[in-house]
Amino acid sequence: MDKRENKTPEGRNVLDVPVNFFRSVRDTQPTEANLYNLLTSDKYRGRVERVRSEPNPEKQSALKKGLPAFTVSGTFPDSKADPLCYHSGLVCLDIDAKDNTDVEGFADFKEVAAKIPYIAYCARSVRGNGFFCIVPIKDPMKHCEHFDALAEAFAVSVTDAAGHGVKIDSSGRDVVRKRFVSFDPEPYINPCARVYTVTKERAQPHGTSTPEHDPAAVEALRILAQSYVEAGRGPETLRTLRIAANTCLQMETDDRTTLDVIRVVVAVCERGVDITETREVWLGIGSALAYEFGDPAGRAVFHALCQFYPRYSEEECDGLFSDLVSRGYTGVTIGTLFHHAKAAGVWGVSAREAFGEYDTSTDNEPVKHP
Structure with missing residues (x-):
């Protein structure tokens, strides 16, 4: 030795x-x-x-x-x-x-x-x-x-x-x-070995930059996530969230992946759950969103999901996401997000079953329809 x-x-x-x-x-x-x-x-x-x-x-x-x-x-x-x-x-x-x-x-x-x-x-x-x-x-x-x-x-x-x-x-x-x-x-x-920095970049297969999704569903997801980010944590936050969620959940689309991500965003934001508590989880979720939705939808969702971390930094999240997008990495799928959502208890039933449809026509507390 x-x-x-x-x-x-x-x-x-x-x-x-x-x-x-x-x-x-x-x-x-x-x-x-x-x-x-x-x-x-x-x-x-x-x-x-x-x-x-x-x-x-x-x-x-x-x-x-x-x-x-x-x-x-x-x-x-x-x-x-x-x-x-x-x-x-x-x-x-x-x-x-x-x-x-x-x-x-x-x-x-x-x-x-x-x-x-x-x-x-x-x-x-x-x-x-x-x-x-x-x-x-x-x-x-x-x-x-x-x-x-x-x-x-x-x-x-x-x-x-x-x-x-x-x-x-x-x-x-x-x-x-x-x-x-x-x-x-x-x-x-040699436990103090030098870190190896060289990579041999691989040509990305055609059509794998991001998976194909219903553009309208992805835009609805972006609006939902961005609405929450801009609402902050004041008393109007949940109302803003529910207005956006109502629009998304009433869409007629077969894009189940996007709807499932909408469901996670709504659940995390309504319940105030931090699912990015460690750096490893944070990187995994960011990588999955960068690959699945790219910019700007993936970025908006990333911020919405990170906001409950006690030391959340908008600048730090932006920097990481930009780096992940630039790499074009395809090794982490959206299943990573669902895995951590399940571990945090915000996964289990469909979006409409979990949250219903909200009446947002008045300033009263949103009412779930039967």
Whole structure:
């Protein structure tokens, strides 16, 4: 093990993050574990060594599949990459011996890894023939773009004397990929590794900038959300909200996604519920709205949903949303918003069932029609 201190100068260990832990690769109900503890523990040494010493390939595979597993890139509800807001800020690179038979001195790859400033961890994989490396990345929302850049960098720059580059297994692009616990008596550890900033941008498929929606329904959603934002939190707030909601909910449209978002906005604003209480949730909801509705509808909804956060900042929300829109990110779907709305108790029945139709013809308190 590298003898340097296990923290950055700022007191932060990049490997000290929560991850999903599974009792076996078939386990569907993960618990939370600390990545640094998993990487530095010898708890599974005996089981890993049994895998490595088994000469029968089928028996070896069966032993391997019985090992616990974990997700290096974070904690993900239901083992799904959506939402991506629970990303650890780390990418795992698998470097298999079978893919690098032409690389001279491959068995000593850890010595090479120790010279690469952005590698935080390098150790033998379960079977003992290959290696896996962990790299901190700048932008978790661009996991795949960082991975692609790393794969290209290793192939071009991490070479032997004959110029053969190191090949990385493409499976690491999967954000929620499970990897088995392993053991290496002398891993390379650099918990204050440099953050990798390079990305390899991918061409966005045609027509995926934002999903198609009924333009009238989206405009109604924008009006609803903007009306609430402009109303503030005074005594007229709910009345303004209900006037806008009445217009939206009476629309004749088959755009169920937009109507469901309208329903969430109405429920959150009427009940004063903060569904953006952590930065991870905030990023996830913003990403989903940026992808689903873009500007200006997504921005208006984002502000409406963020307003109940105690330290809400209009400027900060605007800046984040602009950044998300500019990225054209498509990895977080609107299901992220519905997931957090359900967790906050503002999801369950249709918009019209939940809120009815409001009489807004007088200044009296709105009345729900039977």
